[in-house]
Amino acid sequence: MIYFDNSATTKVHPEVMTTFVAVNEKFWANPASIHEFGHQTNELLQTARKQVAEILHTSSDKIYFTSGGTESNNLAIFGLASKYKNRGRHVLVSEIEHPSILEAAKQLNKNGFEVEWIPVNSDGVIIVDAVKSLLRDDTVLVSVMHVNNETGAIQPIQELSAYIRNNSRAVIHVDAVQSFGKLPVNFGELDVDAITISSHKIHGLKGSGLLALKKFIEVEPLLFGGGQEFGIRSGTTPVPLAVCTAKAVRLAHDHLQENANKMKEMTDELIPYLKSFHAIKVISPSNRAPHIVSFSVRKIKGEVLINALQQKNVIVSTSSACSSRQIKTSHVLKAMHIQDEYIKGVIRLSFSSLNTQDEINQFKKIFTNVMNVIKGD
Incomplete structure (x- = not known):
């Protein structure tokens, strides 16, 4: 997993x-x-x-x-x-x-x-x-x-x-x-x-x-x-x-600095990768914590992507785990005025010091295959 x-x-x-x-x-x-x-x-x-x-x-x-x-x-x-x-x-x-x-x-x-x-x-x-x-x-x-x-x-x-x-x-x-x-x-x-x-x-x-x-x-x-x-x-x-x-x-x-540096390296690598997909909008700003990357696939519900990744043994969440089961639009995304075509498709990737570069490499391969299947607009 x-x-x-x-x-x-x-x-x-x-x-x-x-x-x-x-x-x-x-x-x-x-x-x-x-x-x-x-x-x-x-x-x-x-x-x-x-x-x-x-x-x-x-x-x-x-x-x-x-x-x-x-x-x-x-x-x-x-x-x-x-x-x-x-x-x-x-x-x-x-x-x-x-x-x-x-x-x-x-x-x-x-x-x-x-x-x-x-x-x-x-x-x-x-x-x-x-x-x-x-x-x-x-x-x-x-x-x-x-x-x-x-x-x-x-x-x-x-x-x-x-x-x-x-x-x-x-x-x-x-x-x-x-x-x-x-x-x-x-x-x-x-x-x-x-x-x-x-x-x-x-x-x-x-x-x-x-x-x-x-x-x-x-x-x-x-x-x-x-x-x-x-x-x-x-x-x-x-x-x-x-x-x-x-x-x-x-x-x-x-272990703050070493852990933060490790997580930042992983998220810094993922952001340009995610941006390479024309259907993806990265939600996380440039001034972000080192362990979180949020993004959205245009006109694709987040639950669809979560389930597709879960079938490949990759565990991610919608924008907030506390409310993800309620399937409602995030108050945070509303406050940010995220466009309608993106607001229901937000996915959050969040990391810890236990994650590895090998997992990042595996994720990129799996995610590319999933995106080819769901074909976000």
Whole structure:
């Protein structure tokens, strides 16, 4: 199998799996227990938290382990807006966010906040001048993803945050689910207030992730109970998942440059190859993350191409795995004003460090044969 759907999920790293088994076997006590076994387990948990905090350039008590990207994004949207609502009830969110941000923002709108949407250009990049016109004295929260999960477009987070810092008191949240491990991500690099990371996008385990806050930034909890995770996420902390999240974060961070270079070489090779087909439009912009290439075949539905490739044991996806089964037009592509003849045929290829040059070579041969059969206009 040739697996080019790593933006949907990645294969678990062997070191992460080894860690998961070892922690479950040796540190299975409740970290909140007052006995020595619980204390030892808690020490392991706090070590994992400290390691992540050092990588992201914040303090340990600002790392909250969660069930993944969706929970972290919801915690950021609801928790930050609620915590700082004394500053205002105006929220800015980009049009191209993941559904876990979009739907949370829509709910905020029902709860008395005023949400406005930041438009993007034809490359799927937010228009910073639009932010300048939308930002107000009562803007409390701005949420913009670092890398779009459908197109790979890199958003101008540094430029955005610099303007917001100079012109408002809004807190800034960045969904870094698709950028961590591919681009530099930390509070010093991005100058934001909250960062979301999902473990299974970086060869960690599903059902785990984190929300990190900048020092001195606070958030209101969504879950209430025993007060775990500094009172922000009640419920017995799943120490094996937290430790494995830290392990995946460390591996992705330590091998960032070599992995990014490898993936960029593969995608750089594929783009001119794809452009050689007259029926294909490459959707991903030039300023893209190294691991994603999105393209469309004119007047051919994406599902047709996915099924044809799957028969050849090649796994790809439509523009977003989260909504691909719903067979609906992507909100991202609509925001980019992709032409009707292309908008239903978008395919996303997404890579990891586990992919090889041999797979690229095989894919090109298989894809050429498939294109000869489906005959895109």
